[in-house]
Amino acid sequence: QKEVEQNSGPLSVPEGAIASLNCTYSDRGSQSFFWYRQYSGKSPELIMSIYSNGDKEDGRFTAQLNKASQYVSLLIRDSQPSDSATYLCAVNGYNFNKFYFGSGTKLNVKP
Amino acid sequence: GAVVSQHPSRVICKSGTSVKIECRSLDFQATTMFWYRQFPKQSLMLMATSNEGSKATYEQGVEKDKFLINHASLTLSTLTVTSAHPEDSSFYICSARGLVRGEQYFGPGTRLTVT
Numbered sequence: 001q002k003e004v005e006q007n008s009g010p011l012s013v014p015e016g017a018i019a020s021l022n023c024t025y026s027d028r029g030s031q032s033f034f035w036y037r038q039y040s041g042k043s044p045e046l047i048m049s050i051y052s053n054g055d056k057e058d059g060r061f062t063a064q065l066n067k068a069s070q071y072v073s074l075l076i077r078d079s080q081p082s083d084s085a086t087y088l089c090a091v092n093g094y095n096f097n098k099f100y101f102g103s104g105t106k107l108n109v110k111p
Numbered sequence: 112g113a114v115v116s117q118h119p120s121r122v123i124c125k126s127g128t129s130v131k132i133e134c135r136s137l138d139f140q141a142t143t144m145f146w147y148r149q150f151p152k153q154s155l156m157l158m159a160t161s162n163e164g165s166k167a168t169y170e171q172g173v174e175k176d177k178f179l180i181n182h183a184s185l186t187l188s189t190l191t192v193t194s195a196h197p198e199d200s201s202f203y204i205c206s207a208r209g210l211v212r213g214e215q216y217f218g219p220g221t222r223l224t225v226t
Binding site: 031032034036041042043044045046049051088090092099101103104 | 113145154155202204208212213214215216217218219220
């Protein structure tokens, strides 16, 4: 079992729709959770972090965390073609000594 | 804040030569840096974890004598690909661990082509 699981996609949504990206993790002691965006040919960029159960909103992005279900999600409202990228979920283990990336979900936003 | 630079951004070298890639944290001190490799359309692959002032920890399957890592200061880590071969051609990305919750900030990457 992988430490962090993501559906590889591609996830296709029309422009203006809500894109929902999901991630599960196996280490119940995980403390910190992150979403990165990676455009083709570029390095990953940190876009959201969340540390406690519930929702965290930042502009069009909302991260959701459910530690009981070991589940993290990222919602992108009013999706734009410029949001088309691969989104990586990352989890920091207990004491921050292990950092695991999912394999990423490719998002396509169609104009 | 939390800016990481990498140099060079692109390098072409001949087979058998060595290439050094620098990774710098510009606005914070990074006790821990990471080196990744990514082939086209594939996931990030962690190569090694670099701690300032100590030897790097390499992931299984990564040759430490081929990929030399030095983390001599709190803002600089270097990766040297020794005796490069065409199969070493890849996108090499470094990251630095942040100070809040262990988040990682990535450099822009170095695209290595070995001819």
